[in-house]
Amino acid sequence: MQSGFATKRVIIGPDGFKKVVDIASPNKIGLPNGQIDSTVLAGVSPGGSFEVNGTVYHVLTCDMFDYVMHYLKRRTQIVYPKEGAYILMRLDVSPGKRVGEAGTGSGAFTVCLSRAVGPEGRVYTYEQREEFHKLAEKNIRGFSEFDNVVMHNKSITEGIEERDLDAFFLDVREPWEVIAEVRKALKPAGHLGILVPTANQVSETMKSLNENGFYISEVVEIMMRKYKLVPERLRPEDLMVGHTGYLIFARKLGE
Known part of the structure; x- marks a missing residue:
C-alpha cells in the first residue's frame, strides 16, 4: 500500500501553472484548459508529460516544499x-x-x-x-x-x-x-x-x-x-x- 507521500504528484504547465494532486483519489483534475482523470495521471511516470487540448503538462513527484x-x-x-x-x-x-x-x-x-x-x-x-x-x-x-x-x-x-x-x-x-x-x-x-x-x-x-x-x-x-x-x-x-x-x-x- 502506497503512503500518502508516494501518491502525490505535481503538475506543471505554461505560464507558471502548478498544481499538487493525489492520484490515489479517483476524480477529475481541473487544468486551465480542460481536465485529466486521476487514474490516467497515475499512468504517467514522474518526469513524463501528457497533453490536454493541445497544451503539454509535465508531471513531477511531490517534494516536501510543494x-x-x-x-x-x-x-x-x-x-x-x-x-x-x-x-x-x-x-x-x-x-x-x-x-x-x-x-x-x-x-x-x-x-x-x-x-x-x-x-x-x-x-x-x-x-x-x-x-x-x-x-x-x-x-x-x-x-x-x-x-x-x-x-x-x-x-x-x-x-x-x-x-x-x-x-x-x-x-x-x-x-x-x-x-x-x-x-x-x-x-x-x-x-x-x-x-x-x-x-x-x-x-x-x-x-x-x-x-x-x-x-x-x-x-x-x-x-x-x-x-x-x-x-x-x-x-x-x-x-x-x-x-x-x-x-x-x-x-x-x-x-
Missing part, C-alpha cells in the same frame, strides 16, 4: 520553509533524535520534523484546539513517510509528558508562560527554538528564558527575496513578504 506550500490544508499560520530549514539546523535535529513541539497548528512543521528524525526518532506534538488537532492529524498522515509522530490534544500548560528530549520547538501565543514546563522536558543542554510574530513577544520570551535557566544563543529574522524566472530580464519579483516571524534559540543550562 506539499506544505501547495497542498497542505491549513487553518492556521504555518512555519514557512525559509524558517523551517533554519530551525532544523539550529535545533540540531537529525535521525534518531526525540523532539517536542507545541502547538501543532496545521502540522506543516511537524511533517518536516518527522522526516528529519527518521524512522528511529520520535516527534511529540501538542495542540490544544481539537479542530486543529484533527486537521493536523490528516495532514501528517497525508505526507508521512514514517510512523514516528505522537500527537497530544492538550495544552502544554497542563504539563509535557515526555522527558529528556533532545530539542523542543514552540509556536504558541504566549511562550513565556510555558518555558518552565519545556525546561522539565528537555535533557541537559537541550535545544529550544521559539517562533513569535511580534517584537514585544520576543522581549517577554527572553525575560522568561533568563529567569528559567536558559542560554539565549540567537534572535533572528529571516528575509527572502525571489526573482522572476525570465532569463532575458532577470530581476526581483515586484512584491515580497516583508515579515513572517522572529526566531529565538536557546540552550538549557544546568540545574
Whole structure:
C-alpha cells in the first residue's frame, strides 16, 4: 500500500501553472484548459508529460516544499520553509533524535520534523484546539513517510509528558508562560527554538528564558527575496513578504 507521500504528484504547465494532486483519489483534475482523470495521471511516470487540448503538462513527484506550500490544508499560520530549514539546523535535529513541539497548528512543521528524525526518532506534538488537532492529524498522515509522530490534544500548560528530549520547538501565543514546563522536558543542554510574530513577544520570551535557566544563543529574522524566472530580464519579483516571524534559540543550562 502506497503512503500518502508516494501518491502525490505535481503538475506543471505554461505560464507558471502548478498544481499538487493525489492520484490515489479517483476524480477529475481541473487544468486551465480542460481536465485529466486521476487514474490516467497515475499512468504517467514522474518526469513524463501528457497533453490536454493541445497544451503539454509535465508531471513531477511531490517534494516536501510543494506539499506544505501547495497542498497542505491549513487553518492556521504555518512555519514557512525559509524558517523551517533554519530551525532544523539550529535545533540540531537529525535521525534518531526525540523532539517536542507545541502547538501543532496545521502540522506543516511537524511533517518536516518527522522526516528529519527518521524512522528511529520520535516527534511529540501538542495542540490544544481539537479542530486543529484533527486537521493536523490528516495532514501528517497525508505526507508521512514514517510512523514516528505522537500527537497530544492538550495544552502544554497542563504539563509535557515526555522527558529528556533532545530539542523542543514552540509556536504558541504566549511562550513565556510555558518555558518552565519545556525546561522539565528537555535533557541537559537541550535545544529550544521559539517562533513569535511580534517584537514585544520576543522581549517577554527572553525575560522568561533568563529567569528559567536558559542560554539565549540567537534572535533572528529571516528575509527572502525571489526573482522572476525570465532569463532575458532577470530581476526581483515586484512584491515580497516583508515579515513572517522572529526566531529565538536557546540552550538549557544546568540545574
